[in-house]
Amino acid sequence: MKLGDLSLAQVRRRLADNELALRTGPFATRIHSPMPQVAEGLLRLYADFPLDSGEFSDFHVRVGSPTGLRRWLRPQINFWFDGHSPFKPLPANHAFALLEWGMNWCIAGHAHHYLMLHAAVLEMNGRAVVLPGDPGAGKSTLTAALMLSGWRLLSDEITLIDRDDGLLVGLARPVSLKNASIDVIRHAFPDAVIGAPAYDTHKGTVAHVRPSADSVARVGEKARPAWVIFPRWREGAEARLSPHSRADAFLHTASHAFNYSLLGSLGFDLNAGLMDACACHDFEYSRLDDALRMFAELAA
């Protein structure tokens, strides 16, 4: 059964009763929340995702109001991971964004059976591209645009590399857009489903794009890495792909990984295996159309 088979009222009731377990790729998350925003956001962005039986969940999370007097003065929300709250409370209208960050935190802090890089991954014709990106480099905008033009989304934030076979494992969770890129995507892809924006977060305005149905349906298929591409958006730049040294790509991904040093020599081997399997490039662009054309040529 999919989340989208439930009505909004049913989703709200299940969330309030802690009876909703959502499967996103390898992880089942049990979500407990009385917040209407959480129900609306989930139904809008996760409708194609399967519900889990709830017998066993990898993560037990809750998004709700902190107790105490403050809640009468200024409504706030917090995130709990099995009873522990790793973050500071936020304004109540950031509830859905907080759930997304919390779910990322769960994976990044616990899924050490994978090497986890801070990068997006998409796949086309059986070959996957890994997009590490510094903040502001336009990684998420490019990721959303590629997904909306037919690439299969594996992940927007966390690249999972399987320790047994070095293949990339998908999550297919929504793509997080910030500030101006929300309108860029809305304009370029009028049919894209975008969740309610959260204003004035520590990242500015944040809104999430619903993953494509194909990405969600094929989330269980691992992908073979073929390229590591460092995107950079620069005003007025012509789209240009140029070689990037593998050694530098290795150091960059290792230093931005969530658990590279924790995995010790295994982390080294997995990251080296990724670089061995990939051609590494820098990619500079200003117009999305050019970027999409260049990626289509690459994958042809």
Add this chain to the structure above:
Amino acid sequence: MSFARRCQPLLDVLRDPTRMAILDLAAWDLLLRQAASAGLLSRLAVKAEALGLDGRLPGSVRPHLTAARSIAAKQRQAVRWEARRVAHALAGIDGPVLLLKGAAYAIADLPPAAGRLFSDIDILVPRAQLDQTEAALLLAGWHTQKQDAYDQRYYRQWMHELPPMTHIRRGTVLDVHHNLLPETARIPTHADPILAAAQALPDLPGLHIPAPTDLVLHSACHLFHEGEWGHGLRDLVDLDAMLRAFSTAPCFWTDLLARARTLNLGRPLYYAMDCCLRWLQTPIPQATLAGCPSPPPIWQRPMMRRLFDAGLASSHASCQGRWSGLAKQALYVRGHYLRMPWRLLLPHLLHQAGRRDREQD
């Protein structure tokens, strides 16, 4: 329902790890969470691997155990490396430098080390060498965190340790002790016999670990004399692992009781053995418990058991009962009460409360 009963899923597999092979998914859902919040998941994971159970566990459970083993391996490597840095920094100190607790287990590969998580490094040096030790550590990059004059006086005049030292580049924390208990504690103890009986580590010149009986007594006194219950069950598992392994040596139990008498640590040893027996079914001879020096008066025992049980069960919501919060408060107050006499304690608690108010404003 008793606290131990609420923690039953975790206790069952701590007592008999082979039971992991017969649990269903719903049981694992609770067990993984109880174990993780008690800091014991990696211990179970290492046990499961050692017993060859991994292949018989549900597919969705195995990744959690693999991940937990990776964390434990990394922490162990890190604590061993850090201990070597300490050894290097203190190579010129006269008199032994002892690693305590986690660092000692990791460096000497003692039974509690398997799958254990570590936090700070604790060392013990002779009181006469305290200034020399602090100066050498300062040169090597450890410095005491920013603290006001009150904190400095609290540690240096009353406590059994220096204020925590943090390494300027690595951010690792080192606690330098000169005794097992505060100078002002209600039970006076002394560190000289522990320093004298310390065992040298052959591959780390200058570094030592306490003798087996002293490792047990220090762990017991840390758990049952101080007010830190955040890792209570994990510390009890350390004690259980040591008692099981060390008691294969002839005369261990007799030596342990004699040592407790010498160091004046009979009371915490009694509590440690009583809790190990009840929670983890540690094979402790009845005669040893009966012969423990300075046992608590019989009328106090049921109350103390309830208090410690609440502390041991405190880590996960599923283990807590109606009185958990109150019991935790009581353990905190007890920890302070044991640390210093009322004439010092009351002004100290007032000062701390005033500081909390100021920080909130």
